[in-house]
Amino acid sequence: MRFLSDLWRILRHDKGALIGGAIVLLYCLAAIFGPIFVEVGNEQDASQAYLAPSWEHPLGTDSLGQGVLSQIIVGTRPIMIVGVLSAVITVFIGVAIGLLTGYVGGAADTVIMRITDIFLTIPGLPLIIVLASVINTTNPVVLALILSITAWAGLARAIRSQAMSLRSREFVEAAKLQGVSLSNMIGRQLLPNVGPYVAIHFLLAITGAIYASVGLFLLGIAPISGNNWGIMINLAMAQGALYTTDSAFYLFSPMAAIVILQVAFVFFSRALDSVFNPRLRVQ
Amino acid sequence: MHIEDQTLLEIDDLTVAFGDGAGSVRAVENVSLSVAAGEIYALVGESGCGKSTLAYSMLQIVPQPGRVIGGDIRFRGRGMVAMPKRDLNALRGAELAMVFQGAMNAFNPVVTIGAQVDHILQAHPEVFSDLKEGREHFDHLLELVQLSPKRIWKAFESQLSGGMKQRVAIAVALLLKPSVVILDEPTTALDVLNQRLVIDILKDLHRDLGVTIVFVTHDLAVVAEVATRVAVMYAGRLVETGTVEEIFKAERRHPYVEALINAIPSVLDAGLTVRPIGGAVPNLADLPAGCRFAPRCRSVEDLCRQTEPPLLGDGGGHLVACHVANREIVPMEVSKA
Amino acid sequence: MVSYVLKRLAMSLLIIYIVISLSFFMIRMMPGNPMAALESQLRMQGGLSEVEIQQRINAIYSVTPDAPVWEQYLRYVWGAVRGDLGRPITNPGTTVVAVIAEALPWTIMVVAVSLIISFIIGIAVGAVMAAFQNSRFSQAMTFVVSFLSAVPSYLVAIALLYVLTSVYQVFPSGGAYGVDVTPGFNGQYLLSVLYHAILPIAASVITSFGGWALGMKGSAVSVLGAEYVRAAESRGLSDRRITQSYVGRNSMLPMVTQLALSVGFMFGGSVFIETYFQYPGIGFYMIQSVGQRDYSLMMGCFVLITVSVIITNLLVDLLYPLVDPRIANPAARARATDQAADPDQEVLPAGGSMA
Amino acid sequence: TAGTAGGGSPAGNSGGDAAGTAAAGDSSKFLTFFPCCSWGTTWSYNPYNVNQLGIQNDFISMRLAIVKSPSLTEFIPQLADKWAVENGKLNVHLRDDAKWQDGTPVTSKDLHDTAILNGLRGDGFWSDITGVDVVDEKTVAFTLKEGQPESLAKLDILNSIRPYPSSVYGKLVTDGLKQDVVKYFRTLQQSPEQAAKLPEFKRMGDAFKNLAQLKVDKLIGNGPFRLENITTKEAKLVKWTDFWDADKIKFAGIRYLNGATQTVYPQLFSGNVHLSNVYMPPPILNRWKTTPDSNTALPLGFGFTIVFNSNQKPLDSKAVRQALAYVIPRQQISEAAYGTDEAAGGTWKEVNTGISPTLEQIYLKPEQLEKLNKYPVDPAKATALLQGEGFTKKGDQWIKPDGKPFTLTFTANAETTDIVTSFNSAAKALTAFGIKSEVNATSGAQQDADQHNGDFQAGMAFVGGSNPIAMYNSLLGPGYNFTRLGNYAGKRGIGFGPKKNVPGLGEVDLASTIDRQARTVEPGDEMNKQVWNWAQLVNEEVPYIWYATKVYQFPFSTKEFTNWPPLGDNKSSELWDIISADMNGGLSLAMQQGYITPK
Amino acid sequence: MSLLDVQNVTHTYDTGNGRPVLHNVELSTQEGEIVALVGESGCGKTTLGRLIAGLHEPSGGSISFEGSDIAGLKGKRRTEWRRQVQMVHQDPYGSLNPGLTIGSTLAPGLLRHKLANRRTVQAEMITLLQQVGLDATPAFLQRYPHQLSGGQRQRASIARAISLQPKLIVADEVTSMLDVSMRVAILDLLLSFQRERGIGFVFISHDFGVVRYFAQGGRIAVMFYGHIVEEGPVEELIKTPSHPYTHMLLQAIPVPDPVLVRKRDAEGGGSERLVGEPATKGCVFSNRCPLVQDVCRKEAPPLEDIGTGHRTACFFHDEIPPLKHLAADGASPQAARS
Ligand SMILES: Nc1ncnc2c1ncn2[C@@H]1O[C@H](COP(=O)(O)OP(=O)(O)OP(=O)(O)O)[C@@H](O)[C@H]1O
Ligand SMILES: Nc1ncnc2c1ncn2[C@@H]1O[C@H](COP(=O)(O)OP(=O)(O)OP(=O)(O)O)[C@@H](O)[C@H]1O
Numbered sequence A: 001m002r003f004l005s006d007l008w009r010i011l012r013h014d015k016g017a018l019i020g021g022a023i024v025l026l027y028c029l030a031a032i033f034g035p036i037f038v039e040v041g042n043e044q045d046a047s048q049a050y051l052a053p054s055w056e057h058p059l060g061t062d063s064l065g066q067g068v069l070s071q072i073i074v075g076t077r078p079i080m081i082v083g084v085l086s087a088v089i090t091v092f093i094g095v096a097i098g099l100l101t102g103y104v105g106g107a108a109d110t111v112i113m114r115i116t117d118i119f120l121t122i123p124g125l126p127l128i129i130v131l132a133s134v135i136n137t138t139n140p141v142v143l144a145l146i147l148s149i150t151a152w153a154g155l156a157r158a159i160r161s162q163a164m165s166l167r168s169r170e171f172v173e174a175a176k177l178q179g180v181s182l183s184n185m186i187g188r189q190l191l192p193n194v195g196p197y198v199a200i201h202f203l204l205a206i207t208g209a210i211y212a213s214v215g216l217f218l219l220g221i222a223p224i225s226g227n228n229w230g231i232m233i234n235l236a237m238a239q240g241a242l243y244t245t246d247s248a249f250y251l252f253s254p255m256a257a258i259v260i261l262q263v264a265f266v267f268f269s270r271a272l273d274s275v276f277n278p279r280l281r282v283q
Numbered sequence B: 001m002h003i004e005d006q007t008l009l010e011i012d013d014l015t016v017a018f019g020d021g022a023g024s025v026r027a028v029e030n031v032s033l034s035v036a037a038g039e040i041y042a043l044v045g046e047s048g049c050g051k052s053t054l055a056y057s058m059l060q061i062v063p064q065p066g067r068v069i070g071g072d073i074r075f076r077g078r079g080m081v082a083m084p085k086r087d088l089n090a091l092r093g094a095e096l097a098m099v100f101q102g103a104m105n106a107f108n109p110v111v112t113i114g115a116q117v118d119h120i121l122q123a124h125p126e127v128f129s130d131l132k133e134g135r136e137h138f139d140h141l142l143e144l145v146q147l148s149p150k151r152i153w154k155a156f157e158s159q160l161s162g163g164m165k166q167r168v169a170i171a172v173a174l175l176l177k178p179s180v181v182i183l184d185e186p187t188t189a190l191d192v193l194n195q196r197l198v199i200d201i202l203k204d205l206h207r208d209l210g211v212t213i214v215f216v217t218h219d220l221a222v223v224a225e226v227a228t229r230v231a232v233m234y235a236g237r238l239v240e241t242g243t244v245e246e247i248f249k250a251e252r253r254h255p256y257v258e259a260l261i262n263a264i265p266s267v268l269d270a271g272l273t274v275r276p277i278g279g280a281v282p283n284l285a286d287l288p289a290g291c292r293f294a295p296r297c298r299s300v301e302d303l304c305r306q307t308e309p310p311l312l313g314d315g316g317g318h319l320v321a322c323h324v325a326n327r328e329i330v331p332m333e334v335s336k337a
Numbered sequence C: 001m002v003s004y005v006l007k008r009l010a011m012s013l014l015i016i017y018i019v020i021s022l023s024f025f026m027i028r029m030m031p032g033n034p035m036a037a038l039e040s041q042l043r044m045q046g047g048l049s050e051v052e053i054q055q056r057i058n059a060i061y062s063v064t065p066d067a068p069v070w071e072q073y074l075r076y077v078w079g080a081v082r083g084d085l086g087r088p089i090t091n092p093g094t095t096v097v098a099v100i101a102e103a104l105p106w107t108i109m110v111v112a113v114s115l116i117i118s119f120i121i122g123i124a125v126g127a128v129m130a131a132f133q134n135s136r137f138s139q140a141m142t143f144v145v146s147f148l149s150a151v152p153s154y155l156v157a158i159a160l161l162y163v164l165t166s167v168y169q170v171f172p173s174g175g176a177y178g179v180d181v182t183p184g185f186n187g188q189y190l191l192s193v194l195y196h197a198i199l200p201i202a203a204s205v206i207t208s209f210g211g212w213a214l215g216m217k218g219s220a221v222s223v224l225g226a227e228y229v230r231a232a233e234s235r236g237l238s239d240r241r242i243t244q245s246y247v248g249r250n251s252m253l254p255m256v257t258q259l260a261l262s263v264g265f266m267f268g269g270s271v272f273i274e275t276y277f278q279y280p281g282i283g284f285y286m287i288q289s290v291g292q293r294d295y296s297l298m299m300g301c302f303v304l305i306t307v308s309v310i311i312t313n314l315l316v317d318l319l320y321p322l323v324d325p326r327i328a329n330p331a332a333r334a335r336a337t338d339q340a341a342d343p344d345q346e347v348l349p350a351g352g353s354m355a
Numbered sequence D: 001t002a003g004t005a006g007g008g009s010p011a012g013n014s015g016g017d018a019a020g021t022a023a024a025g026d027s028s029k030f031l032t033f034f035p036c037c038s039w040g041t042t043w044s045y046n047p048y049n050v051n052q053l054g055i056q057n058d059f060i061s062m063r064l065a066i067v068k069s070p071s072l073t074e075f076i077p078q079l080a081d082k083w084a085v086e087n088g089k090l091n092v093h094l095r096d097d098a099k100w101q102d103g104t105p106v107t108s109k110d111l112h113d114t115a116i117l118n119g120l121r122g123d124g125f126w127s128d129i130t131g132v133d134v135v136d137e138k139t140v141a142f143t144l145k146e147g148q149p150e151s152l153a154k155l156d157i158l159n160s161i162r163p164y165p166s167s168v169y170g171k172l173v174t175d176g177l178k179q180d181v182v183k184y185f186r187t188l189q190q191s192p193e194q195a196a197k198l199p200e201f202k203r204m205g206d207a208f209k210n211l212a213q214l215k216v217d218k219l220i221g222n223g224p225f226r227l228e229n230i231t232t233k234e235a236k237l238v239k240w241t242d243f244w245d246a247d248k249i250k251f252a253g254i255r256y257l258n259g260a261t262q263t264v265y266p267q268l269f270s271g272n273v274h275l276s277n278v279y280m281p282p283p284i285l286n287r288w289k290t291t292p293d294s295n296t297a298l299p300l301g302f303g304f305t306i307v308f309n310s311n312q313k314p315l316d317s318k319a320v321r322q323a324l325a326y327v328i329p330r331q332q333i334s335e336a337a338y339g340t341d342e343a344a345g346g347t348w349k350e351v352n353t354g355i356s357p358t359l360e361q362i363y364l365k366p367e368q369l370e371k372l373n374k375y376p377v378d379p380a381k382a383t384a385l386l387q388g389e390g391f392t393k394k395g396d397q398w399i400k401p402d403g404k405p406f407t408l409t410f411t412a413n414a415e416t417t418d419i420v421t422s423f424n425s426a427a428k429a430l431t432a433f434g435i436k437s438e439v440n441a442t443s444g445a446q447q448d449a450d451q452h453n454g455d456f457q458a459g460m461a462f463v464g465g466s467n468p469i470a471m472y473n474s475l476l477g478p479g480y481n482f483t484r485l486g487n488y489a490g491k492r493g494i495g496f497g498p499k500k501n502v503p504g505l506g507e508v509d510l511a512s513t514i515d516r517q518a519r520t521v522e523p524g525d526e527m528n529k530q531v532w533n534w535a536q537l538v539n540e541e542v543p544y545i546w547y548a549t550k551v552y553q554f555p556f557s558t559k560e561f562t563n564w565p566p567l568g569d570n571k572s573s574e575l576w577d578i579i580s581a582d583m584n585g586g587l588s589l590a591m592q593q594g595y596i597t598p599k
Numbered sequence E: 001m002s003l004l005d006v007q008n009v010t011h012t013y014d015t016g017n018g019r020p021v022l023h024n025v026e027l028s029t030q031e032g033e034i035v036a037l038v039g040e041s042g043c044g045k046t047t048l049g050r051l052i053a054g055l056h057e058p059s060g061g062s063i064s065f066e067g068s069d070i071a072g073l074k075g076k077r078r079t080e081w082r083r084q085v086q087m088v089h090q091d092p093y094g095s096l097n098p099g100l101t102i103g104s105t106l107a108p109g110l111l112r113h114k115l116a117n118r119r120t121v122q123a124e125m126i127t128l129l130q131q132v133g134l135d136a137t138p139a140f141l142q143r144y145p146h147q148l149s150g151g152q153r154q155r156a157s158i159a160r161a162i163s164l165q166p167k168l169i170v171a172d173e174v175t176s177m178l179d180v181s182m183r184v185a186i187l188d189l190l191l192s193f194q195r196e197r198g199i200g201f202v203f204i205s206h207d208f209g210v211v212r213y214f215a216q217g218g219r220i221a222v223m224f225y226g227h228i229v230e231e232g233p234v235e236e237l238i239k240t241p242s243h244p245y246t247h248m249l250l251q252a253i254p255v256p257d258p259v260l261v262r263k264r265d266a267e268g269g270g271s272e273r274l275v276g277e278p279a280t281k282g283c284v285f286s287n288r289c290p291l292v293q294d295v296c297r298k299e300a301p302p303l304e305d306i307g308t309g310h311r312t313a314c315f316f317h318d319e320i321p322p323l324k325h326l327a328a329d330g331a332s333p334q335a336a337r338s
């Protein structure tokens, strides 16, 4: 609750973050409820293709004569699912490994840190592309796993170093003297202190995953199946939308959908940063 | 002490505020005091009562968003608040030098101490026209603060211990032979031995170089050891000033000062008479009406809760801002001399 | 120091070894085997009968497929050690290494140039933003820059393509140089190279300088608030000196550290950019080979990208003491960054954390 | 049988008037040609390499002759000017003035060595012959296999052999190798199993490996153009003045563009590209139509089909496949990808035989065509068929007899966007009918592998050519259906068969029968008869559905180049028909005949 | 049986430079006793405190609590020991988890050691807060550390330490980060627990004034670079230090009385060798000792009893001059006033 009131306090003063937050919320709603209210119809009519925006189709129509807007709304869910799922995986693995190794230390720490070293060094996007092309799946969980393949390592690193410095902090020692259990230590003492970082990283991980997953669909590395923004752009590009002015909405609407979401996330994360920032909290 | 009684630094009704509008706080409010040449002037008070801010304003380096909103600071009679940057820069370091609180972060971490010394020398060619001369002077100062020049020149800040940094900072402050050195809590966070070392160094420097010292502390024992004149601050205001003897020994004094002295357990005896001061320094953004110390004061009266007491003297330099303590004396506004 | 370098070297070799092994197993994990891939490739090429296709495949792959996996593995690793990553499935007349050797310089050029340009622009913009911290200009810039850094590079690539190669046909839509020039050290060729590289570079600069600017701004603001800057002021140093030796240097340091880390990210991003601009760099080859299931070339590209990143990191690590004189020993830095990672100081690359 | 001189008069006649008008043009101009995707990111000048350079074609290296389209028996001479069958041998005579671009004459040794080397990779003509020998400086004799139909052998040899300089590749040809090749193919014609075990086969493999990996630094052709420079995006072909018909070619060279399909559109609109053959989606086509100086030629019947996996439940049921045929709106899904524009060819043509409309006209009588089921969109019929198979409809969704919902996944190559578009459209129609469908667009290789392995439900196939039996063979034959050779040996592919009752043939092994026919049925009555048999089978059993014809166009601009091969009423002509069947060959032919001149 | 027995403890940090931070330290306390550790910065006071509290294991020697070596404790007995030894840290800002309310800081220990159950825990915590003089309302339990003043925070962390009813508390510079005005109150609070509950203290400080105030009747151990150089009863040690280092420390203390300062300064007495590295051979203090003789540089003096529980490690403890200004009567400022 305090978190929410803090968040609101910050948002009230940071217009950019407020708008960002509102947009993120809007997208979430679209992802959850969009497919219930909006439907990409099954009828199609080539004579309706590439129409200019109208009341019926606020963003015009695509090559099959179907509304671009409704496709964008319906396409929100798969993108958000993959983004959020991947961020959850990234953050879960990163935080669990980071906190455990950082707090417990020892030989396990050394071994795991060498492993993260490896994942940190291997460039993520090429690895994702390689994996995605081998695995060739549309399953969102598998896709999310692929997208998190290297992302967790950076987080684990950062969390670990924070856990290490927390380990010798007095309040952690005091808790230790109180005899608290390991789970309490990790979950209650350490986690809240890395919370801000985790929360912000979570948002950034979503944007990162969306960036990469859209890229995969865009390049046609992930199978084009169903409806999402990357696929929309892919099809639009393939149908030469880049080169006819009639189809500008068809091409640029999904692009705008992505850009707006990404930018909104970044601005929103700025507000989160302020909420969690202990320096701002102290006074 | 041939230049005694010549006023070097004069603070006149100074008010410094942080931020503006509703959220602003006045870290220093209507403070007036003057530092004469050859004095060792101590600024005392609890944490957060504006000592550092006052010290910064003496060099016009109050950090953002702080700024002087009233009064002036005069160095040798020249007002510094409106002084052009160029003139200020000429004064800074050369005439007025400062050692920062903690001194831990007073050096650029990626440049050697020696190079930073060179920067200062180059910025003030009028002091040492020859760089070598300046460097030799610094070596000499390092010896004065009991450090080996050889090691310090090439060292990075991170390679020095806390006590060493404090001493290097003192030496750097003295580099250009300033007439006033302002030290912000030079002994805080040092252990007894380092503290003693710094105290002795300050005394030696004062004696040998004749430099005027303004220092900030919250440790009355250090005040007693070093200072010649003392100003006690409370919640942004001056509550008492006087010579060190007046502060420690005079009959008439501010209950806050008395309480402070009584609150220190001393090694001199088992100290059964020590008594804590209840409560805490008020939040500057939410000050009580009347005397700011009233909520914690033992001898508080109704009047104290209504009007702020003026800073009054009994003719000499010993000024106290307390309705109770000043009841006996003939009110006499402090002269702005 | 020496032992640190050796350790780093060992680690680097280990990673390369792992990537090579990964590549070996990936190639064998791909749907169908290389022969099937070749078969598809030939069939897509068209004009060949089934028998012809089988003949060719049999001929080209007459040797190893039946050997035990471990033997193939050893052969592959040993080959890789000697700089032999096999032959592209789609082009047995050349070697993977030869193909990459042709592509890599283009990628390195584009990555390096765009990294340098975006770094310089970003640092400059960030510094200005920090200097006028609370001004309207800075707020507006912060918005613009945050916006740009949040936009995926491939979308910028598409937009640039739309505007500059389609609506206005100002720039070529692909290739590294024109067909009318002869490669070599001549003005015409160099101009052509520049002309062709402008769009890819622009796309990555547009999306990446914002990250630098924000990072620099954060860093510079915190340095500006640092006590030693005020200490320097109190000593009467000139503004120029303070800006250069105190603020500039200290706020640049974390940026420089970040520079190395971002190399990996830039290589990753170049995959998209090169594909969209059809720029024949290693990322382009990688995507092309993904599409053609040319597994050996694809993994070769992957291995080489990784190796490039590793080498850059290693170099930066070894060169870091030149930038930060406190660190005579890079090991100390590694330890320091390990222990005191300040999340506030972190510059997040554009597009989030996928680097 | 008597020798037939080839397609008569080359050059001269047909191009005569064209050559006259072209004199005014600026002959230093380059023709820009964007055929899309001729070479990959890597390429080789070695034609035996997998990734041979796609422009190693009739602009640079000539074939012996080019078959007229859609004829299977008439040829236009190119490198060979005379040929005749005598005593079971096809004697091919090379033009006397043919030269390599390095100045040496093209000799019978070049052709002989090329034939041997082509044997290493199993070129189709080796199943027609048992030997090849040099007769004289300019003549090579191909010994035909016993019982080999002459016309098919000519087609295989003349239209497909493109000789390469023996000076480059000939060093790999030895007497031993020649004997190996001859022995291997003799055995292969009897028993493929035995042939694969021959030591000769192994030696051929080794030789081919060396051949494929041979690094060739320079392209030496014998055609009208020389390759001057090449990048990933573009090749620069310069007119070769020593070419025999060089004086008929009125421009300085060809800029031969390569790269992503879509990048051609703006260049076409601006007139920078003079000719292309890429797929144009409807909006692009619309814009092209309104572009000044724009022209479009329409190709012959090539088509796309939806292939069902007849091996997978419930698609193994004929009734279910028929039901799908009643539901899938062929015209609509075709128009989704190719538009409705009449100027662009009135793209959609109803096909119920499984072969292209052009071939239908040639090989089948109208009354035969009338007899075939037209599968109009008819949900009621589909419903009846499905119900007859035990399907039920629950709400909006059809439920299979086993109680599970009937869903369908279309597999497509993501690069063929027109197919993806059509399939998307089909999926939507099916979903609307109650069969929840989606499209899985993967890489071409994945799709190919899936279809060979039988890991798909509905897939895609491109069908084309001028031989109807070959067209059936490409889908029902062992390449895709019960594959015997290679990596997919033993896989069921589209799983149609293995035995079927073919009208007129009875119960036969489907794949091997159609494969054998493709190599033995000569044009004429026999071919007409067989085509009718297969047409009935395909129409009744619906192993695949032909849904699109004229899937691409030839947009060309007269902004800078004029005198293109003439267009007839239906936007085609003999030359354009050749171009559409064999683009580079046809264009090269047109240029040699003096067409295409700068303004 | 003593409450705590530190036997021959040596400690080296893994991350340090390899130099031992503690050398053969011997120390013991009785139940309810106060032992003060004094010494200059970095001499190992905190390290010893942390070893006693069991936050690290010593690299050598052993620490026993109530007669059993804490390294060997297992299961219930370990939990019991864990409960009985607590620590109060120096930094009131750092010792409370900024992300947890006071309630959730206090509760886990109580629950864990079954000193309260879910139902009673709130009442228990309120009682505790009362005991440390804090505003004991349920609302207070919901406050975060940043909403408290330094003094309140230190009280809260004391409440946490006493909540487990320990027998021994390691108090590490508990007042050094607090404003002067609050120090005495905190010391008084701790003392009240010593008096009322018999809690023993290991009291770490470098301020003799504070030590003298807090440890009356207890003992002082003076440390120099990991060595205990002198140990004895508070009053005796302060009045008659028997080690030159103790003498130096006491001599260095600033005196809050300008008159006395003048007097002392007039008498002279240099400040040489106030800081510097320890000697590696012989007596550790020999580098800085004003009384140093040849033997000191060769041989390390043992920590020997020089009468009633007063031990020193100096060959020449007899020659230590008296502390003039400390001995002076009526020297305190309070006294000066009256
Ligand atoms: N940058 C700032 N922004 C806002 N308020 C500030 C800032 N710096 C100081 N203050 C306020 O000014 C008041 C005085 O601060 P100052 O640092 O001068 O106190 P001090 O007496 O030096 O305290 P300490 O003993 O802790 O150093 C404090 O209450 C603080 O809240
Ligand atoms: N975690 C650690 N790792 C390595 N060295 C340490 C660690 N903690 C302390 N040290 C070193 O051990 C020595 C003793 O430290 P300790 O904190 O015990 O001293 P202290 O007497 O408490 O000093 P202070 O009065 O400054 O608190 C110091 O030199 C210190 O640098």
Ligand SMILES: [Mg+2]
Pocket (backbone or CB within 6 Å): B051, B052, B053, B101, B184, B185
């Ligand atoms: Mg201060």
Ligand SMILES: [Mg+2]
Pocket (backbone or CB within 6 Å): E045, E046, E047, E172
């Ligand atoms: Mg300590």
